[in-house]
Amino acid sequence: DQQVKQNSPSLSVQEGRISILNCDYTNSMFDYFLWYKKYPAEGPTFLISISSIKDKNEDGRFTVFLNKSAKHLSLHIVPSQPGDSAVYFCASQETGANNLFFGTGTRLTVIP
Amino acid sequence: GAGVSQSPSNKVTEKGKDVELRCDPISGHTALYWYRQRLGQGLEFLIYFQGNSAPDKSGLPSDRFSAERTGESVSTLTIQRTQQEDSAVYLCASSPRGTINTGELFFGEGSRLTVL
Known part of the structure; x- marks a missing residue:
């Protein structure tokens, strides 16, 4: 059973605009959250993290927001750049x- | 290089054969993880080594899977009598810290296993 869910497999955004990637979790005991970025043929690399004592x-250019009551976190990238195109x-x-429990990933494409 | 090194990068094998995957962690990193990613799935935890402590094997999917690590160095993941459902990218990661707020894991490029 997937404890961390990324319901959007892909997202396309124009260069310069904001990218918002979403993530939901089911385990209320989780208290540390991370985002990783993965380019093709490379391993994931750490991007940003947040502890449950914070909400932002x-x-x-990267901001992570945590809503504990909703068991939801999001990653905002602004402004988006073509080099941000990757799986998050x-x-x-x-x-x-x-x-670490991982979601299935969201493929972000930033269109120049 | 200074990163996590995995070999082989690609392995194609026949069903029923044994395979061995190798991971060289970053020097000085005490924690080492194996994950796998099957097509369309997230990263699935397999096993965790921390220094000389007993490994956490809770993620190993069956007794066909085993892993070893000598001290704080190289680790090998062995899959015996491979099945087609074992086809995946096997990722190794290391970390300078233990389990408390694991934070940043440093991943290798992975070993892509295809079982025919």
């Missing part, structure tokens, strides 16, 4: 656990 974390994975963890 910003790093340059959401991941969640319970502190002390060994495992």
Whole structure:
């Protein structure tokens, strides 16, 4: 049973506009959340994270928002650039656990 | 290079054969993970090594799967009597920290296994 869900397999956005990628989780014990980016033929690379004690974390063009009551997080990229085109994975963890639970990914295409 | 190295990058095998996948973590990283990604699926946790502690094998799908790690170095994932459903990309990741707020995992490029 998928504990982390990314319901949009793909997203296309014009260059310069905002990209919003969404993620839902079911386990209320999750308290740490991450986004990874993956280019073809490469392993995923860490992008940004957020602890459950926060509802927002910003790093340059990337901002992650966490809504604990809705068990929902989102990644905002603004402005979007063609180099942002990749598959984005959401991941969640319970502190002390060994495992990161990953979603199925959303393929973002930024159109020049 | 300084990253996580995996080999082979591609492996095609016949059903019933054994395969061995290798992972060289980043030097000094105490934690090592194996994940797999089947087509259209998310990354699925397989096994976790932390230093000299007993590994967390809770994600291994069957007793045909096993993994070893010597100290804080190389790890091998072995799949015995491969089945077609084992076809996937097997990803290795390492981390300088343990389980508390695992945070950033450093992934290798993966080993793509195809079982005919």
